[in-house]
Amino acid sequence: MGEEDKGFYLSTMSSKRLSAIEARNKRVELDKAWETSWTRKIIVAVLTYFVAVLFFFAAGLPKPFVNSMVPTMGFILSTLSLDYLKGIWIKKQK
Numbered sequence: 001m002g003e004e005d006k007g008f009y010l011s012t013m014s015s016k017r018l019s020a021i022e023a024r025n026k027r028v029e030l031d032k033a034w035e036t037s038w039t040r041k042i043i044v045a046v047l048t049y050f051v052a053v054l055f056f057f058a059a060g061l062p063k064p065f066v067n068s069m070v071p072t073m074g075f076i077l078s079t080l081s082l083d084y085l086k087g088i089w090i091k092k093q094k
Contacts, residue, residue, distance in 0.1 A: 048075050049071075049072040052072065
């Protein structure tokens with residue numbers, strides 16, 4: 001393999017590696033965006049509510065539709081406060 005061929009080969013390998021890194025970074029950014037999105041929070045809250053309703057019915061507990069709001073509201077409040085607490089934690093780490 002001549003010097004010119006080696007240069008082309010290394011350039012092609014670097015380009016492929018860079019493309020792979022950029023694709024990975026895009027996936028990581030999308031995953032991070034999903035984790036902090038309101039869409040995800042709402043879906044988890046709705047699923048939490050329905051699972052709690054099913055549990056209350058199965059356990060024969062009173063007012064399953066009302067009482068199931070307790071764990072759901074706990075989840076929502078925790079997601080709202082976590083962003084604030086995360087900011088405080090980040091400032092202390094610097």
